[in-house]
Amino acid sequence: NAGVTQTPKFQVLKTGQSMTLQCAQDMNHEYMSWYRQDPGMGLRLIHYSVGAGITDQGEVPNGYNVSRSTTEDFPLRLLSAAPSQTSVYFCASNRDRTVFPLHFGNGTRLTVT
Amino acid sequence: KQEVTQIPAALSVPEGENLVLNCSFTDSAIYNLQWFRQDPGKGLTSLLLIQSSQREQTSGRLNASLDKSSGRSTLYIAASQPGDSATYLCAVEDRSYNTDKLIFGTGTRLQVFP
Numbered sequence: 001n002a003g004v005t006q007t008p009k010f011q012v013l014k015t016g017q018s019m020t021l022q023c024a025q026d027m028n029h030e031y032m033s034w035y036r037q038d039p040g041m042g043l044r045l046i047h048y049s050v051g052a053g054i055t056d057q058g059e060v061p062n063g064y065n066v067s068r069s070t071t072e073d074f075p076l077r078l079l080s081a082a083p084s085q086t087s088v089y090f091c092a093s094n095r096d097r098t099v100f101p102l103h104f105g106n107g108t109r110l111t112v113t
Numbered sequence: 114k115q116e117v118t119q120i121p122a123a124l125s126v127p128e129g130e131n132l133v134l135n136c137s138f139t140d141s142a143i144y145n146l147q148w149f150r151q152d153p154g155k156g157l158t159s160l161l162l163i164q165s166s167q168r169e170q171t172s173g174r175l176n177a178s179l180d181k182s183s184g185r186s187t188l189y190i191a192a193s194q195p196g197d198s199a200t201y202l203c204a205v206e207d208r209s210y211n212t213d214k215l216i217f218g219t220g221t222r223l224q225v226f227p
Binding site for chain 2: 105
């Protein structure tokens with residue numbers, strides 16, 4: 001199993017550009033989520049999904065869109081990048097919302113200039 | 114609003130030392146508490162989960178305790194090794210809000226030197 005795979009590893013965007021951060025898991029997990037990690041703030045939940053076709057907002061959803069058309073994939077879209085979205089983004093999954101452990105990808109480091 | 118704090122922010126110890134990492138939370142109505150490890154440039158790895166009804170959990174040289182009434186958890190690492198060097202994060206699962214989420218602390222960066 002590859003686990004949770006995130007691409008790209010690094011990305012630099014100019015303000016106003018759009019892009020999609022990819023996340024895929026091969027463990028047939030129902031629950032997937034996106035976090036951002038900023039210095040001094042811990043990880044914060046952006047969006048999550050409890051299964052294909054179902055998504056919901058987390059703590060900091062503004063400026064981000066998600067969709068879940070398959071169990072395996074959970075892309076995160078930045079519609080119009082802003083410098084405040086400079087962060088490290090992590091995708092995570094588990095079998096369902098109550099099961100431990102949570103599996104994380106290795107992250108995407110995004111810089112918006 | 115639930116807040117999770119980890120002190121100290123950084124810790125440097127010699128190999129072989131037993132050490133304690135602290136995690137505190139402001140609202141004791143938690144569902145569970147988890148400890149994670151994060152290596153530089155990597156994602157988080159789940160270490161231990163303590164349900165709200167439990168007092169402690171053990172995995173190898175790691176022992177995590179939970180005292181809900183005082184809003185504290187500790188992660189005890191026995192006989193530390195250089196390979197334990199990483200950032201350790203705690204997170205509480207709090208289902209009292211509409212948003213289903215883990216609330217993370219900012220972590221303790223541990224360095225174990227030979």
